[in-house]
Amino acid sequence: SPILIDSVLLCSGLALVHFWLLVSLNPCAGAPDPGQREAMMRQEASQRTGGGLVLTPAELRLDALLHRLKRQEAGAAPFPPAMHFFRARPLIQRSPIFKLLQKMPKGGALHVHSSAMVSVDWLVKNVTYRPHCYVCFTWGGSVRFLFSAQRPFPRWDCFNWQLLASLRAAAADPAELDASLARNLSLFTENPEAAYPTQDAVWDRFDDAFLAISGLVTYAPVFRDYLYQGLEQFYADNVMYLEIRAGLSRTYELDGSTHDRTWSLKTCKDLSERFRAEHPDFLGMRIVLSAHRVLGVSAIKAAVMEAMELQEKFPDVVAGFDLVGREDEGRPLWFYREALALPARLGVTLPYFFHAGETDQEGTDVDINLLDALLFNTSRIGHGYALTRHPLAKDLSRKQGVAVEVCPISNQVLKLVTDMRNHPASVLLAEGHPMVISSDDPTLFGTAGLSYDFYEAFVGLGGLSADLGTLKELAMNSIRFSSLSPRLKDRGLEMWQKKWDEFVAKSGE
Numbered sequence: 001s002p003i004l005i006d007s008v009l010l011c012s013g014l015a016l017v018h019f020w021l022l023v024s025l026n027p028c029a030g031a032p033d034p035g036q037r038e039a040m041m042r043q044e045a046s047q048r049t050g051g052g053l054v055l056t057p058a059e060l061r062l063d064a065l066l067h068r069l070k071r072q073e074a075g076a077a078p079f080p081p082a083m084h085f086f087r088a089r090p091l092i093q094r095s096p097i098f099k100l101l102q103k104m105p106k107g108g109a110l111h112v113h114s115s116a117m118v119s120v121d122w123l124v125k126n127v128t129y130r131p132h133c134y135v136c137f138t139w140g141g142s143v144r145f146l147f148s149a150q151r152p153f154p155r156w157d158c159f160n161w162q163l164l165a166s167l168r169a170a171a172a173d174p175a176e177l178d179a180s181l182a183r184n185l186s187l188f189t190e191n192p193e194a195a196y197p198t199q200d201a202v203w204d205r206f207d208d209a210f211l212a213i214s215g216l217v218t219y220a221p222v223f224r225d226y227l228y229q230g231l232e233q234f235y236a237d238n239v240m241y242l243e244i245r246a247g248l249s250r251t252y253e254l255d256g257s258t259h260d261r262t263w264s265l266k267t268c269k270d271l272s273e274r275f276r277a278e279h280p281d282f283l284g285m286r287i288v289l290s291a292h293r294v295l296g297v298s299a300i301k302a303a304v305m306e307a308m309e310l311q312e313k314f315p316d317v318v319a320g321f322d323l324v325g326r327e328d329e330g331r332p333l334w335f336y337r338e339a340l341a342l343p344a345r346l347g348v349t350l351p352y353f354f355h356a357g358e359t360d361q362e363g364t365d366v367d368i369n370l371l372d373a374l375l376f377n378t379s380r381i382g383h384g385y386a387l388t389r390h391p392l393a394k395d396l397s398r399k400q401g402v403a404v405e406v407c408p409i410s411n412q413v414l415k416l417v418t419d420m421r422n423h424p425a426s427v428l429l430a431e432g433h434p435m436v437i438s439s440d441d442p443t444l445f446g447t448a449g450l451s452y453d454f455y456e457a458f459v460g461l462g463g464l465s466a467d468l469g470t471l472k473e474l475a476m477n478s479i480r481f482s483s484l485s486p487r488l489k490d491r492g493l494e495m496w497q498k499k500w501d502e503f504v505a506k507s508g509e
């Protein structure tokens with residue numbers, strides 16, 4: 001070879017022979033030790049969520065299948081996790097991975113809001129078709145609903161109430177009327193980039209959709225059926241337990257009379273028990289009472305006091321307390337420190353489940369919520385989107401076992417992240433940070449249950465590295481990090497394991 005000839009000219013004969021032998025006999029000379037490389041890869045894989053689990057032969061078979069499917073999905077364009085969920089949804093619905101995730105026993109959904117827990121379809125097709133449903137179109141082009149025995153009086157945001165049944169009967173295209181109602185009750189749209197150019201724009205619509213929904217679901221008879229339907233939809237998606245953030249504003253009857261929070265909690269308790277009686281493999285539903293973070297300190301004090309009372313009255317149902325609403329617009333947790341310190345001052349245990357770090361605005365007062373949530377001994381962190389930017393908070397949350405409730409679709413629709421592969425929780429997943437997956441507001445995001453968020457987490461956040469062990473640990477985490485008593489957690493894990501084994505046996509074939 002030319003090198004050899006050049007070398008002959010340059011080197012002494014002996015050195016050349018030595019050099020030539022080395023290169024020809026060991027082509028890897030100078031390269032790192034492959035054994036060491038293997039060990040490093042194994043060590044890193046073991047750190048990921050589920051990386052410490054030893055899979056059974058049946059699980060390994062299913063894992064191999066999942067891996068194969070993931071490679072196909074990652075190789076195909078377009079790749080759903082890289083797209084806006086509203087565009088990706090039809091692709092995800094056709095994905096064989098998604099179909100497996102639907103069948104997978106996912107444990108509990110620990111971060112879901114009571115006013116957005118069913119599919120928008122059910123709200124339109126069932127709730128708005130009930131008698132005495134009045135509708136009003138606001139100046140801003142949105143809708144409000146009210147069930148009433150008589151035509152409701154005009155109010156500041158609503159001038160002209162019409163009976164929806166009459167409107168439908170007179171409509172040239174009733175299907176289009178229903179579609180427009182659905183658009184008002186949800187954020188789902190074909191062209192999300194144009195509809196929601198900024199975080200402000202999407203949050204405006206988000207808040208408005210909640211106002212539209214509230215007239216429907218705070219009607220007492222609907223409230224009952226609605227919660228039941230919520231449980232049905234999660235159960236149908238193989239979720240066995242729910243923790244619901246609920247403000248529990250007053251519910252009303254046709255004659256305008258109202259019920260208070262005690263009535264609503266009693267209803268939740270009865271429903272959860274009825275549902276459990278009818279579905280013995282369901283663990284139940286618990287409520288995290290929540291107040292809005294635009295309120296003043298005294299209002300939050302009152303809310304905290306009431307939460308302590310209700311927790312005492314309904315210990316099986318009330319899990320704790322949270323503050324909800326857009327963090328960037330609301331007051332930081334520290335603003336409420338006096339109110340939030342009340343339970344500790346009174347010697348009462350009121351667990352907190354704070355939304356914290358649902359922001360991309362590093363360094364703002366709100367961005368400190370993560371540290372404050374931990375200072376107030378939060379049991380879990382809602383979203384924690386900013387956690388990777390707070391090394392101390394991250395470390396504490398890990399050491400104290402304060403799990404992060406990751407809701408990928410919510411974060412994308414509310415414009416914190418575009419491509420799911422760049423979601424910060426992908427780092428947390430790679431590190432095995434305590435974490436659960438949840439769906440936040442299915443009604444608003446055009447989903448139902450939990451499987452869509454599991455898909456985004458598994459395929460998008462986890463990439464090719466996340467495996468069946470990851471899914472298994474995420475599901476178990478949802479019971480481990482729930483607010484259930486140790487006894488119920490044990491029972492829940494046992495029930496879950498049975499379902500899991502059946503799922504693995506059926507799906508891996």
Ligand SMILES: *[C@@H]1O[C@H](CO)[C@@H](O)[C@H](O)[C@H]1NC(C)=O
Binds near residue numbers: 125129130
């Ligand atoms: C709505 O759902 C309830 C069950 O939750 C059912 O009894 C009722 O018939 C449904 N109504 C309509 C209009 O579909």
Ligand SMILES: *[C@@H]1O[C@H](CO)[C@@H](O)[C@H](O)[C@H]1NC(C)=O
Binds near residue numbers: 142143183
């Ligand atoms: C809400 O409904 C009204 C009335 O049908 C419609 O004009 C409006 O476009 C809808 N809003 C959205 C966001 O689609």
Ligand SMILES: *[C@@H]1O[C@H](CO)[C@@H](O)[C@H](O)[C@H]1NC(C)=O
Binds near residue numbers: 341
């Ligand atoms: C948080 O927990 C620590 C340690 O148990 C306790 O000392 C502190 O009072 C708690 N803080 C609050 C606000 O509950």
Ligand SMILES: [Zn+2]
Binds near residue numbers: 355
């Ligand atoms: Zn939330």
